[in-house]
Amino acid sequence: MNTLSEYKPLPQPQRIHSFQVIAKSALELLYQHRIMTTDQMHRLLTPAARGSSYLRRQLAALQEAGLVQRLRAQGETSGGNRLNRPYVWFLTDAGANAVEEATEVFSRRYRVTPESAASTRQAHTLAVNETGIAFVTHARRLGHDCTPLSWTPEVAHRIRDGQRARFEDDHVIADAVLHYVHIHRGQRTLLNVFIELDRATMTAAELAKKVSAYGRLYEFVPQHPDRARRSAASTRPAWQHTYPAFPRLLVILDGSPSPHLAKRLADRTEDLYTLTRADPRLARLARHLSVGVTTLKHLRDQGPFGRIFTPLLRGSPGDRHHPTDMFLRHPGTAPAPG
Numbered sequence: 001m002n003t004l005s006e007y008k009p010l011p012q013p014q015r016i017h018s019f020q021v022i023a024k025s026a027l028e029l030l031y032q033h034r035i036m037t038t039d040q041m042h043r044l045l046t047p048a049a050r051g052s053s054y055l056r057r058q059l060a061a062l063q064e065a066g067l068v069q070r071l072r073a074q075g076e077t078s079g080g081n082r083l084n085r086p087y088v089w090f091l092t093d094a095g096a097n098a099v100e101e102a103t104e105v106f107s108r109r110y111r112v113t114p115e116s117a118a119s120t121r122q123a124h125t126l127a128v129n130e131t132g133i134a135f136v137t138h139a140r141r142l143g144h145d146c147t148p149l150s151w152t153p154e155v156a157h158r159i160r161d162g163q164r165a166r167f168e169d170d171h172v173i174a175d176a177v178l179h180y181v182h183i184h185r186g187q188r189t190l191l192n193v194f195i196e197l198d199r200a201t202m203t204a205a206e207l208a209k210k211v212s213a214y215g216r217l218y219e220f221v222p223q224h225p226d227r228a229r230r231s232a233a234s235t236r237p238a239w240q241h242t243y244p245a246f247p248r249l250l251v252i253l254d255g256s257p258s259p260h261l262a263k264r265l266a267d268r269t270e271d272l273y274t275l276t277r278a279d280p281r282l283a284r285l286a287r288h289l290s291v292g293v294t295t296l297k298h299l300r301d302q303g304p305f306g307r308i309f310t311p312l313l314r315g316s317p318g319d320r321h322h323p324t325d326m327f328l329r330h331p332g333t334a335p336a337p338g
Contacts, residue, residue: 019065022046023058024102025148027067030091031099031108032149033129035117037073037086040129044136044148059089067095071114074122088126090117110154128153128175128197130296131252135180138303145181145188151195152177158238159216161223172213177247180304180326191326192247197296200255204268207251208275211291211312214249215281218288248328250309251293265295269310273320276312286313290328 019027025045029036038059042052049055062068070087090112091099100107132151139146156171164170176195181188194214198207220238239246251272253265272293276282282289292309302308304326311319311328 019061020058022055023062026055026059026062026089027091027095027099028103028105029148030068030089031096031105033125033132033151033153034110034112035088035090035122035125036129037088037126039086040126040133041089043133047137047140062095066092067098068092069114069117071118073126074118074120088117088122124175124197124199124201125153127199127254127296128195130254131195131197131299132176132178134296134299135178135304137300138305139180141303142305144183146178150179157217157242158222159213159220172210172217182305190244192243192245193326194247194249196249196251198251198253198268200253200264200268204271204275207268208272208279211249211251211272211276212279212282214291215279215285215289218246218285246288248290248292248326250326251291251312252296252299253293254296262295269293270320273310273312277317282313289313292324292326292328294323 022045026041029041029044038052038056041059042049042055046052046055059068059070063070068089069092070089072085073088075085093111096108096111099105128151132148135146136148136150138144153176154173155177156167156173158170159172160170162170174194175197178193178195180191180193182191183189196207196210202210217239218237221235222238253268255261255264258264276291282291291312293312294308294310298306298308307323307325309325309328310323314328
């Protein structure tokens, strides 16, 4: 168990401009992505360095200044030694305020606390980070444009009017929205992507319902309270006010390491394929929605333009055995050039 008794009153924070570029970038990362391990920040901010010692010194300076805090990550380690777990970093209130004062960022009401950083949601948040890092890593290799700040976690989209008891009843909350620019022969193609990271903490049926909610988002048109004042703009689906085209939905499967993990994720893909194709709403919207599923391991190893995505709604049933790339074209078409 993570203990919170180690936290002590923080010293008076310094201003952000007094720190090195890497330290400032670390603050911006933590502001946007909430929590990150040292290794995750190292791969994003100092990938060319042999180790993370310089980054760790910068983080120590930020901690001394009262801008960040850390705790040990959850999970099992060899020998059960808690000290073998990596550190998870997050901003203090002073750190979040410093970022808002020093940079042009979209202000976020959510603030991380030691309790929320140590919650059961931690592993899921870190896995979403790993998904974003995989996109950034392969974008660097391919000469595409995807930066450490190109994804935003937990983006809510309203899917019905009114106000229910639970926020989730009125909204679909993407685990992340990612913006990726594919570049080939000088041509830039912007790909907006909804990310759903599944660690098998819900049933396949519940996951299929989450996918179906994106169908509701595609169709949702907010109702103006005054019918006489409705305009052409007010009859457009809500998503068109945010995105130039409806984003692709990528479901990324992950899970606790085990000898049978690959088989379990393959079975989950098959179940999700069957359930989504049987959904009446998704069947009706199949030509409008692009939905693909892969594993985090495949994304890390092969990148988003490898043939790693099983398309869920389009094509014939046999196509599920012929994965395609992030563009989610028909499996029989040529892959996107790198």
